[in-house]
Amino acid sequence: MDYNLMREFADSWGLVGMALFFVGAIVFALRPGSRKLADEAARIPLEDD
Template sequence: MDYNLMREFADSWGLLAMALFFIGCIAFALRPGSRRQADEAARVPLEED
């Protein structure tokens, strides 16, 4: 692959893919029921074995 071809791909489709991935991560973190899981994960270091 040529440098210019790779750069054009990154400028267009690569940027779109990264933006969609970022939006997906945000949506996954804000989904219903994630608050309970986040609270449980936050308490793990404080639990006694």
């Protein structure tokens, strides 16, 4: 593939893909029920086993 063709693809569809991934990660982190899981994960280093 030519460098310019790859650059055009990355400039357009690559940016769209990264934006969708970012939005999906935010939605996943803020889904209902995630607060409890995040609190449990935050307490793991403080547990004495």
